Amino acid sequence: MEAPFLGNGEQGTMMYREDDRTLRWSVGNSAAHDHRPASEDDFSEKNVEVLNRGRLFIGHLLVRFPETLKSSSSRLSLWNAEATGDIRSNAGQARWSTIVHANEPVMRFQLESTGDLADAHFFYVPIDARNPRAMRGKNPRSPANPPAERHTHDDEIQTAVHNLHAGGQTAVAWKQSKTGNRTTLWLSVMHSHPESDAERLAVSAVHAAASSDQDEWTSEHRQWWHRYYQQSFLSTGDAYWDSFYWIQQYKLACATRADKWIIDNQGPWLQPTAWNAIWWNLNAQLSHSGFATANRRGMGAALGRRLDECRDQLALNVAPEYRHDSYAIGRTSSGWDLAGHAGQPGEGRPPKDDSIGRESANLLWALHNVDLEYMYWQDEELRDRVLYPLLVRAVNYYRHFLVEEPDGYLHLPLSYSPEYRVAEDCTYDIDLLRWGSGRLLELTSEMGLDDLEQPLIPFWKTLQDKLVPTHVNETGRMIGRDVSLKGPHRHWSHLLAIYPLHTLTPEEPADRELIELSLENWHGHGKPMAGYSVTGGACIAAILGDGERAYEFLNRLKSFLHPNTFYTELGTLPVIETPLHGATTMQEMLLQSWGGRIRVFPAVPKEWNNAQFDRFRCEGAFLVSAKRESGATQWVEVTAETGGSVEVQPQLIDAQWTTSENAKVERLPDGIYRVSLPKSGRVLFWPKETPQPTPVITTAAGTTNPNPFGLVTPGT
Secondary structure, eight states, rough: OOOEESSSSEEEEEEEEEEEEEEEEEETTOOOOOOOOOOOOOSSSTTTTHHSSEEEEOOEEEOOOOOOOOOOEEEETTTEEEEEEEOOOSSSSEEEEEEEESSSSSEEEEEEEETTTTTTTTEEEEOOOOOOHHHHOOOOSSOOOOOOEEEEEEEGGGEEEEEEESOEEEEEEEEEEEETTTTEEEEEEEEEHHHHHHOHHHHHHHHHHHHHHHHHHHHHHHHHHHHHHOEEEEOSSSSHHHHHHHHHHHHHHHHHOOTOOOOOSSOOOOOSSOOOOOOTTHHHHTTTSSSHHHTTGGHHHHHHHHHHHHHHHHHTTGGGGGTTOOOOOOOOOOOOOOOOOOTTTTOSSTTTOOOGGGGGOHHHHHHHHHHHEEEEHHHHIIIIIIIIIHHHHHHHHGGGEEOTTSSSEEEEEEEOOOOOOOOTTOHHHHHHHHHHHHHHHHHHHHOOOOOOOOOOHHHHHHHHHHHHHEEEEETTTOOOBTTTTSSOOOOOTTTTTTTSSSOOOTTHHHHHHHHHHHHHHHHHSOOOOOHHHHHHHHHHHHHHTTHHHHHHHHHGGGGGOHHHHHHHTOOOOOOHHHHHHHHHHHHHHHHHEETEEEEETTTOOOTTTOOEEEEETTTTTTTEEEEETTTEEEEEEESSSOOOEEEESSTTTTEEEEEEEOOOOETTTTTTEEEEEOOOOOEEEEEESSOOOOOOOOOOBBBSSOOOTTTOOOOO
């Protein structure tokens, strides 16, 4: 997969050379789902949620050339979020460019052709609104969605409209304009449900874009992207991984926005696949894992917003007898309504698949991502309105299944550890339940709630005291009671307490030994493993402070990546989360924030001896910038956005510092410093017996150039 890709959090396109006379741009929209009622789902169909409410194909835009193409090249400018290319024949040339506007629901395609390619032209091809998973499994939905209807509107705007069988509408509108050898086409793809007004919205968007001053329209688009990139900066000095990181930051903003959609397994670029929906047992969580450290709140906020908006559905996802006090989500759901029938510990939910029918803890993991947004921005409204009430009901779901056994512990009947097998006291569930109940106690303390105001507090305390400890043996952390990891396992579902929950940490020697043993066993069974297996392994190695091991894991990711950094499984089926998590892995190697401590350069390999970052965000709404040269920390700057206290470990055993007014610094053992800062307060650390540095980050083009890519923008 080498295609340049563009997107704006909802609409997206990829460009391909289809044959020796044709270019193709896919037309995608993350909102375009089927809407067959969840109440009619047949539980005996595996992943029925995907089959009935998954993403649907829409169509593509073609350019047909009158002569055979002899050569072509393309480039994706990350800085301007614009793809360009050059096509040549024996006696002609064509240049093209594509933008998916950052703020408007419109794509613009331009083509300038000369010589024997002068008669090239665009035309749109609608595709039947079919479900790719159903097509792959030869299990089509019935009745099928009807074919697209074509219409012509005022101002020479054309449309192709899918009126879906179960209600709702997907519409593509476009308009062409030709001046001399240049053709410009504006295109919008919209989806609506239950209303059928997508066509009206798409036509309106195309009309507005085509009527705009194109220089201003383009400038607005570029300015959005330039502001976005400057929210933070990273450079390791490793050309491959630096380019990879920035492509992921670009990809992230193409795939989601605060007011748009949760990143499903495809992003806006739906391809032939079996995974045309959200997978909740790893994929969604990894896709939304790196926004916080990167200081890009808008790239993670859709997750919490959509969970909040769909909370009634989260209740409907559980069996009727639990809906009065519980929320959960199953393995899969559409992004439109989050209708995903949750698993249930014990007997499961027959006739649902035995494993899927017992997969129960996915919502808890997703809420950990929402908690990142709260912790890193200290947004009390998000805490009170979204995180806390959803977490209460997600934890409460387990009240219905826990059983106190003669040993005095609360045990859990059979549930499913993703991608392995069912087990009692399943570590996946136990880790998340222990985190969730502990987090609720912390939140109620922050909010000043007592037992009278929140009568579930005693239950949460009981969970902390009596929930069965994770089962361990000579292999390390087990999958569950009497179930060891004895073979290949792509997922680290039994290691979530280590990463990302940080409820098992390496400060104590026995815990460090258990983490090391568990990591070795997990990666000690050979293939088959997945790309996310190596990013997960790298994150755990980084927590252990082993930069060389983390780098070794990270380098294994290269073999899974396509030239444009997309990732496929089973040979040809794309999924989006793993490269995005690769960027998160790089962040974890350079900065960690957990347990009340900021760890700067905690796991830097020797290849990254000149690493630097700027405006990375930490728990407590602290912003951190730091620079390293020749393997030594040169300076670390911490700024408090809201004020507060935190421990800082700057990799300077004997540092000196300067602070803003009313800030305090206390030296602790082992190169740790306790910092107390007022709102907007700052502290700067640097090595003892060296002059106070000026905290400046150096980009490829100098210290002040706002383009983080320098003079030459990385492309794909």
